[in-house]
Amino acid sequence: MPAPDLTLLLDAARGAGEIAQRYWRQEPQVWEKDHGAGPVSEADLAVNDFLRDHLTGARPNHGWLSEESPDEPSRLDATSCFIVDPIDGTRAFIDGQQGFSHSLAVTTGDRVTAAVVHLPILGLTYAAVPDGPATLNGQPIHVREATLETADILAGRPVMEPGFWRDHQAPPFKRSFRPSLAWRLCLVAEGRFDATLSFRAAWEWDIAAGSLIAERAGARVTNRHGRAMQFNSPDARVDGIVIAAPALHAELRGAMVAPIRPV
Template structure:
């Protein structure tokens, strides 16, 4: 790539970040308004809940983003997938409401994650948590921020007493060859928000050993990595996006010194994909 082309790509990514930041704030207000007006809730195939607000926010995002970038592809939890996105150099990856159960129950731990993926990797991303007034963002090579202020992952070096976002039943189960040390385990509904909290240093790691959809983790991957965290599946394989199967095998997002320690303990657990 020529120097001029690289400079243009950087300008494009910054423009994309400004676009998705502007649109996600509007989408957050729409989600709050829809909930205040009363939600209609039903179950999707597989049993997970969906609301009229999920669909309304999805439509708002799709119309606003694709009208501004008509040549970009689209991948969203609430839009039927199309193979057309595989031919696009850049695509939007969106979850209209990540953490729908928390959203329905008026809990604060839900968010709207949006990423722009270019040639298989996220290059601009925003995670907006409207109920908490928190907006995380990053552009490739430009660091990560929360409400405009730079953030960095924690410098924790040991798993003992680490603060970890993971299911206690998973971490304390009998299937581990070596028990985990005592850690402070907590849960948050939205995967994207968990990764944002690791990026901000509020938690030392987030672990989930089952396959995860791209729309849940794509924005978080860029924000976490730009904050200095490490992200992979639990066998250490790096993620790549905009593939025919829009899933990652599992999630390990952690402070840099903890990543290899977590992978070592997870090595015996088979990959789900």
């Protein structure tokens, strides 16, 4: 039987998907956020409102951290916190693509204790808790093994820049891309890709849920420095991500230039 917080997240994710589908390919209103933070649509806000009402209504003492809500410092004093991206992959959603997701996590302290990533159009629901397997639509999933020479890695173009790598060129892996960062972590978890990688700071709402799903599927999950991720932090960001099966993770870390500023 799923843990209570996981059951709550699963129910919320389904409701979020129903709301998102009302706007998908219906030309929702779209505008740009301040400071070049990217686009947001009326669907993002409608899903955010639903999730906040549904989740904090059930757990009023949990903190709240969402891409589409003003940050509330009180979350740092809460024992548990919801970390939510109402629509991860907003550009894909606006373009009518299928690969957007709802990313929902609960943290206790600085660790994720329940996680759901739901792709309503594709009918995919990934989930995990710390003491069970990662699942896709209720069935266990697991990472696959690869080497740097054979790996298919989900990442943006900047990871190929030579300055990030010890030999001044990226290793000979294949680079692929999907619009939702949360989904990228889950695709590694289910063994469809071998790793996901970013040298840029990642917002917690993009990766909190997927990080636990990937971990419970057998991946090593760290920031770019090889350290465990910590969530519900004041900055709400993680300094890069390296997520892969343990042997490939070690190869990737060994091939990377050590960052100048450790965290």
